[in-house]
Amino acid sequence: MFKKKREKELINKIDKINYILSKNEILDLMELLGNSKKFLFRNFLSGIIKGIGTGIGFTILTAIIIIILQRIVTLNIPVIGKYISDIVEIVKSKT
DSSP states (O other): EEEEHHHHHHHHHHHHHHHHHHTTTTHHHHHHHHHHHHHHHHHHHHHHHHHHHHHHHHHHHHHHHHHHHHHHHHHHOOHHHHHHHHHHHHHHHHH
């Protein structure tokens, strides 16, 4: 009687631990860390994707800034317009 009750308690505890581990994806993490080729490949791929995303984001941000500066130049504000037109010309000559 006591043995069956103890077995049931242990099975319940094991089920709880299994649920917690699967919920937190710790088992997947342990599997990933155990396989170094898979780990390196994922990190390499992640780095490439982050680099591409950064490049695209920086390009879009720079284009928006240049468009804003060109619009400010068309307003013909004397001091700011000359300064910004010089900056725009430098950027255009570099690209």
